[in-house]
Amino acid sequence: MRNALRLLNLFSIDEPELTLSEIAERLQIAQSTAHRLSSTLTHTGFLVKEPILKTYRPASSILSMxxxxxxxxxxxxxxxxxxxxxxxxxxxxxxxxxxxxxxxxxxxxxxxxxxxxxxxxxxxxxxxxxxxxxxxxxxxxxxxxxxxxxxxxxxxxxxxxxxxxxxxxxxxxxxxxxxxxxxxxxxxxxxxxxxxxxxxxxxxxxxxxxxxxxxxxxxxxxxxxxxxxxxxxxxxxxxxxxxxxxx
Known part of the structure; x- marks a missing residue:
């Protein structure tokens, strides 16, 4: 749960999208853990995955949370x-x-x-x-x-x-x-x-x-x-x- 909040805090105006490897590196967690966390947040509507670039970005619904x-x-x-x-x-x-x-x-x-x-x-x-x-x-x-x-x-x-x-x-x-x-x-x-x-x-x-x-x-x-x-x-x-x- 703490990692979920940390993950969302990685995004900014300068970095609106991140790859899975970038998320893992910034959070200092295994890529498999980053994938599981990102998938859960995507499934629950907190992140959006770009299929072509394979990057993640915050869903519009959480920007004001x-x-x-x-x-x-x-x-x-x-x-x-x-x-x-x-x-x-x-x-x-x-x-x-x-x-x-x-x-x-x-x-x-x-x-x-x-x-x-x-x-x-x-x-x-x-x-x-x-x-x-x-x-x-x-x-x-x-x-x-x-x-x-x-x-x-x-x-x-x-x-x-x-x-x-x-x-x-x-x-x-x-x-x-x-x-x-x-x-x-x-x-x-x-x-x-x-x-x-x-x-x-x-x-x-x-x-x-x-x-x-x-x-x-x-x-x-x-x-x-x-x-x-x-x-x-x-x-x-x-x-x-x-x-x-x-x-």
Whole structure:
């Protein structure tokens, strides 16, 4: 994990791209170790590999992460096996997400065997107000942060998007009480998602676990079961991350 942060710190305006041998030399690690580390960071959306030049560069999604990278990478490590299990149990695509300004960002993603084609990937940003992952994190933030999101506007994406500030606040209050969020076709027509909060040791919600799938598969009986599974996954990540999650 420390090497992952050290690796990202190698890049600069003067050196935006590095070869594998350069990474190994700068970090003073074996080339096999550099390859394994670079491959993991590429797979999780933190680096991009140029196929022709065979160089690595930071993905655009992490350029604004700064010193929060390490804690996010640790969250990824804790989440990976839990997300994989969640995907197996539900048959739907699973994500771990965090807030970045007035957007929700996918930190990690596990595709199901029949993924929802939303072009989601690690680093993908989506609106907070019409995604279950964004809503469930925002519901537990300060009133100031909630007001700031509302101030930025609640754009219409589908006929089911909540665009009224009073209605949006009411939705967040309901999410706080029930401990999960369901977004039914609020961002994409035909897609339903379910999310639950991830807490840090200070009692703050700092991320979310979510699944997304076609509304046609999200029947009432399935939704009830999926809510329990998503909440259980979020609880497991919360417990296992322990002192790692301090954003």
């Amino acid at each position: 700064g010193t929060t990278f390490l804690s996010k990478y640790e969250l990824y490590q804790v989440s990976e096996p839990i997300l994989e299990e969640l995907t197996k149990k539900t048959g739907e695509t699973a994500h771990v997400s965090v807030l970045k300004g007035n957007k929700v960002v996918y930190l990690y993603k596990i595709d199901s065997k029949h993924p929802v084609h939303l072009l989601s990937h690690a680093g993908k940003e989506n609106p907070i107000h019409c995604t279950s992952s964004g809503q469930v994190i925002l519901a537990f933030q300060s009133q100031k942060q909630i007001n700031e999101v509302i101030k930025q506007g609640l754009p219409l994406y589908t006929t089911k998007t909540i665009t009224s500030p009073p209605d949006f606040i009411s939705r967040l209050e309901s999410i706080q009480k029930q401990g999960f969020a369901i977004s039914q076709e609020e961002l994409h027509k035909g897609v339903t998602s379910i999310a639950a909060p991830i807490w840090n040791t200070e009692g703050n919600v700092i991320a979310s676990v979510s699944i997304a799938g076609p509304t046609t598969r999200m029947t009432p009986l399935k939704v009830d079961r999926f809510v329990k599974l998503v909440k259980a996954a979020a609880s497991s990540i919360t417990k296992k991350s322990n002192n790692l999650l301090h954003f």
